Amino acid sequence: MNASTMVGISLESWPKEDRRLWHEAANPEAFADDVTPLGSWSRRHQDLARYAYGMWLAFLTKSSPDTLDDAPGDRATPERVRQFVRHALGWLQPRTVAVTVINLKGVLDSFDPDTDRAWMKTLARRLEWRSRATPPEPRPFCHSSVLLRIGERLMRDACDATHVIDPAALRDGLIIALLATVPVRIHAFSLIRIGQHLRK
Secondary structure, three states: OOHHHHOOOOHHHOOHHHHHHHHHHHOOOOOOOOOOHHHHOOHHHHHHHHHHHHHHHHHHHHHOHHHHHOOHHHHOOHHHHHHHHHHHOOOOOHHHHHHHHHHHHHHHHHHOOOOOOHHHHHHHHHHHHHHHHOOOOOOOOOOHHHHHHHHHHHHHHOEOOOOEOOHHHHHHHHHHHHHHHOOOOHHHHHOOOEOOOEOO
16 A cells, blocks of 8 residues: 555545444533543544544555444454554654544544553554654655646646546646645645535
8 A cells, every 4th residue: 555545534435334423422412421532522623533533444445445344443453553553654753643543542432432442542652752762854855836737737637628537637636736836734635625615
């Protein structure tokens, strides 16, 4: 798998049971006695948790698609979560991965509160220690004008005179061109929807 597989799956594309559990956990009834971690979080925190869980589902879709038929709590075995972490470390800083693990734990604890996942907190703590011990490596610089040209070329090549012939290339070109011209945080960018936030 490459880094592109870590882009989170949006809520509407989650398995049916995951969507049901999310809506129940994130929207508790007023004065409920058994509010889940997810239900006690702010909307901003819920957005981050939803994105973390979408990344987890995207990872499972590529690495273990058969597990998507399992109960959400049963999928998160220690070995599978460690594989997810190793993959995420290929494109995210350890501290960011640690936050992702904590948010993922909160969602899983909300879906399946009877399972002890203290090991996930330990895993996140180790990632925090690693982030303090390892300074971030310098990343290669690419001028935004180069990225803009790449995005425009992808979009141009994805269409003929009247039709879109490669929707994935058109999407990728639009993503690259938008980020080159209007830099935003990846989380905020992932929430953008064509037709809702972007219109002709």
